[in-house]
Amino acid sequence: MSQYRHNLPQLSNRIFFTDGGLETTMVFHEGIDLPDFAAFTLLHTEDGRERLMRYFDDYARTAEAHGAGFIVDTVTWRANPDWGTRQGLSPEQLDQVNRDAATMAGGMRRRYQSDRTPVVISGIIGPRGDGYSPESLMSPAEAQDYHSRQARVLSETEVDFVAALTMTHSGEAIGIVEAAKDACMPVAISFTTETDGRLPSGQTLRAAIEEVDSATNGGAAYFMINCAHPTHFEDALERDEAWVKRIRGIRANASAMSHEELNNAEELDAGDPQAFGRHYRALRDSFGHFNVLGGCCGTDHRHVAEVGKACSGHTRDHAA
DSSP: OOOTSSSSSSSSOOOOOOOOOHHHHHIISSSSGGGGGGGGGGSSSHHHHHHHHHHHHHHHHHHTTTTEEEEEOSSSSTOSSSHHHHHHOHHHHHHHHHHHHHHHHHHHHHHHOOSSEEEEEEEOOOSSSSSSOOOOOOHHHHHHHHHHHHHHHHHHHTTEHHHHHHHHHEHHHHHHHHHHHHHHHOOEEEEEOOOBBOEEEEEBBBHHHHHHHHTTTTTTTEEEEESSHHHHHHGGGGGOOOHHHHHEEEEOOOSSSSSSHHHOOOOOOOHHHHHHHHHHHHHHHOTOOOOOEEETTTHHHHHHHHHHHHHOOOOOOOOO
């Protein structure tokens, strides 16, 4: 059963680290073919499961080293109906994938949990469409219906909350919040942005967050930004604004390239891990309530380790 479902530890000043770019690490560093970037396919073999455990080990040790918390994700970003069908899975098989991913995350918690390093399990929900450019925009009702089964299955495991990563438009985000509420699960919503700081739908971050909060009566536990370089969104953030205070997590890309450029790239652009850490320190200087820190495409344990060096022990008072 969940340990923290009713009291998420990251809703505090304490820093929590996440992992980085799981899929890009497996494809470019491990040389694994991940069709559709579906990392859950690694759960099907002993070798795949061992690779996943080693991958998360590096990040958990970074959290331990800095006396920080750790959020371990289920590898279920692609474990929703349309993407599961592309992998030849029935709805029942896809349910089991989500359960198996939660079981693996639970093993990570038992391995690293301590008073110094609380470990929280995040049940990952990914977008129905492409994480960079949706083919169509979902209405909240469509999204709620589409994502409800995965949210419910994850709620029946030891997952503490669900997190919707790489959301491209507010309609899908609203539907996922409602699906999580139906499953009695806390939920975090993470938007991605283009180089201009706007969502792929063209909506501003501010408008998206405010729309989700208005439509769901503030139903999300918090918001995040992922799959964008800090230079893409930092100018869109405004100090002391209520909507910015709803953001707690940053999981940035290593590369400053656009989504289109990344899609067309044949080699990984891992950027500069030390500069990556400095970007996070600058964000923490301006927005001290950003306390869920990790990476996305192109990042690996080196990037999060540099974030740890730059940000650990660096706290600021902030309004909750």
